[in-house]
Amino acid sequence: MRLAIGLVGLGLLAACDTGTEERNAVASTRTVQRPYQALPPGTIARGAAARQAALEPPGPEPTPQLLARGEERFRVFCSPCHGIGGRGDGRVVSRGFAPPPSYREERLRGLSPEQIVQVITHGKGRMFPYADRVLPEERWAIAHHVKRLQGLEENP
Template sequence: MTQQRKYTTYQSSDFWADGASARPLPRGASAQHDLARDASAKAPPAMTAALLKRGKDQFTVFCSPCHGASGDGDGVIVQRGFPHPPSYHSDDLRSAPAQHFFEVITNGYGVMYSYASRIEPADRWAIVAYIRALQLSRQPALASRKAQ
């Protein structure tokens, strides 16, 4: 088992005419589940209590260290000298579309790095739903009008 005949990364090969040991992907190939993942990234799911609970849980783990528990941008990381992220309660972010938050979580923005490899698309949408709930919590008049 310790001595196996195999090709290592970028090792040349006499088997193929081009001399490479690795084969290029066929045209149009995509990784398993990528199509479903791409489809889930296009539209947010319906708002439910379970979605908000999941969003709160994920927000607490991934977002609150910088953004703070209430979304004001005053998390523990900021208290240790890192730059302040914007408050979710600013006019700009209250009027931003949900897709904006999803894209920022996915691709990062400013000094925030991408969470695409850490947070699944469904959980990103749950976080976006929770951010919207945080924003509504600061505008009780607007929240009561939407409930009617």
């Protein structure tokens, strides 16, 4: 019996923080506070330059593969409002959302693929941006698909 009590006592002692550990061996829950350091001029987020470069005109060649990808992405992201044929008659519109203009309107026929990429990236008026959902190359693919819907680009 005495032996058992002795062992428990020993265990408790061992569990105690003796306060003599090496500083680095103790896990600290304190936050490390560093003074504010301004970013060196010209600093850009990793990958931002590559993303920016991918948006520079003229963009990738509108190959059959790119156009097929554009059509597929257009159906996913744009057709709910713009309609499969780009006439501004998507499903969302039939539920009361303000209809977008038809891509066949004269002014929209004048948009370059680059300008359409800009609309996808930044949004326009009531249309919100799709930069966080559509990759730069896919934006070009969609833009060329829109030009094809307008009858202004041939099937390659």
